[in-house]
Every structure is written in structure tokens, then in C-alpha cells.
Amino acid sequence: MKRHGIALFAPALFVLAGAVTNADTPVSVPAAVSASPTTGPAYTAEGRLKLPEDYREWVFLSAGLDMSYRDMGATPGHSMFDNVFAEPTAYREFVRTGTWPDRTTLVLEIRGAAEKGSINTQGKFQTGDVMGLELHVKDTKRFPGGWAFFAFKGSEPAQQIPTSADCYSCHQQHAAVDTTFVQFYPTLLGIATRKGTLSH
Numbered sequence: 004m005k006r007h008g009i010a011l012f013a014p015a016l017f018v019l020a021g022a023v024t025n026a027d028t029p030v031s032v033p034a035a036v037s038a039s040p041t042t043g044p045a046y047t048a049e050g051r052l053k054l055p056e057d058y059r060e061w062v063f064l065s066a067g068l069d070m071s072y073r074d075m076g077a078t079p080g081h082s083m084f085d086n087v088f089a090e091p092t093a094y095r096e097f098v099r100t101g102t103w104p105d106r107t108t109l110v111l112e113i114r115g116a117a118e119k120g121s122i123n124t125q126g127k128f129q130t131g132d133v134m135g136l137e138l139h140v141k142d143t144k145r146f147p148g149g150w151a152f153f154a155f156k157g158s159e160p161a162q163q164i165p166t167s168a169d170c171y172s173c174h175q176q177h178a179a180v181d182t183t184f185v186q187f188y189p190t191l192l193g194i195a196t197r198k199g200t201l202s203h
């Protein structure tokens with residue numbers, strides 16, 4: 004089924020898939036290195052990061068509601084949720100070691116928060132509007148500091164945000180583990196604390 008999907012999407016891969024299919028003995032791919040489309044970051048020839056379209060099937064780390072830590076974000080009367088997702092292989096490695104392996108991708112998805120809708124009388128729920136999609140990618144061969152930030156508008160591949168942007172300095176100075184805000188990810192904070200991987 005998987006092979007089918009790949010063949011339909013990318014004719015170049017069809018050749019590869021064909022080669023595997025034609026082999027007499029079945030080829031078993033170890034789970035840890037299986038060529039799942041989401042295990043590591045993927046780039047265009049120009050070096051733009053491709054959006055991992057299935058990030059909504061990744062591991063959910065946390066939701067923040069109306070958090071305020073930078074000037075550009077919150078407009079008064081405009082309520083937003085932040086949802087953070089980790090690519091599953093990277094997540095499992097974090098659980099094992101307390102820090103992120105090379106080729107980790109983390110996604111921050113910003114959604115509108117609404118109060119009025121259906122039977123709701125109190126509190127806020129998330130709406131269908133994705134108001135921002137930001138990625139934090141660890142790729143030590145590609146980025147001198149190890150990590151890079153990207154902001155997506157729709158699903159078009161995104162250019163790296165220049166390292167002079169405040170994304171880098173704030174994450175560097177305030178984030179709990181390897182420039183990521185693990186202090187706000189409840190299931191990971193305990194792991195990092197036990198493994199002794201917290202910064203400063």
C-alpha cells in the first residue's frame with residue numbers, strides 16, 4: 004500500500020520501488036531507518052524546507068493559550084492557541100536520551116481561539132484557521148548553529164529565517180533543552196530533568 008502511494012506521487016521513486024519489488028527475496032527495512040517521508044527534514048534543490056504535510060499525525064507536545072513572549076504576536080482581543088508537534092522518531096529519541104537527535108523537526112501551529120460556537124458557554128476552543136506555521140529543524144550538516152527556523156505560508160517550501168532574527172536569540176537564551184522550550188512541554192520536562200539535559 005505504501006509502495007503504491009509513493010509510486011503515484013513520485014515517478015523517480017517508482018524506479019526504486021520497482022527494483023525492490025523485483026528482488027527475489029523480500030527486502031526488510033529495519034523500522035529505525037525506514038524511509039518514511041517524515042523522518043527527517045526534506046529540502047528543495049534551492050535549499051527551501053518542504054512542509055511535512057502529515058505533521059498533524061506527529062506527537063503532540065503541548066498547547067499554549069494566548070502566551071505572550073514577543074512583541075509581534077498577540078493583538079488585543081485576538082485569542083490564539085499554539086500547538087507544538089514533534090516528529091515521532093525524534094520524540095522517541097528524546098524519551099530515551101533527554102535531548103533531540105540530529106534531523107529533528109518541531110512544528111508550532113498557531114490557531115484561532117473562539118468562545119462562541121455550538122453548545123459552548125465558557126472557555127475557548129480551537130478553530131479551523133491556521134494563523135501561523137513555524138518549524139524548528141536540527142540539521143547539523145546544514146546549519147552552522149545546528150538548528151534553523153522556518154515560517155510557512157500555506158504549503159509552499161520555506162526559506163530559512165536569517166540567523167539575525169530574534170527567533171534564534173530568544174530560543175538560545177531562554178529555552179530549556181538545546182534551544183527548544185521543553186519547560187512548556189509537560190511530558191518532556193520530567194524526562195529532561197531526570198536525564199540532566201536542561202540548559203544552565
Ligand code: HEC
Nearest residue numbers: 067072073085109111137138139152169170173183184187
Ligand atoms: C521572545 C522569545 C521567543 C521568540 C522571539 C521566538 N520564540 Fe519560538 N518559542 C518561544 C516559546 C516560549 C515557545 C514555547 C511555547 C509555545 O509557544 O507554545 C516557543 C516555541 C517555538 C517552537 C516550537 C518548538 C521549540 O523550539 O520549542 C517553534 C517552532 C518556534 N517557537 C518558532 C519560532 C520562530 C520561527 C520564531 C521567529 C520568527 C520564534 N519562535 C521566536 C519563544 C520565542
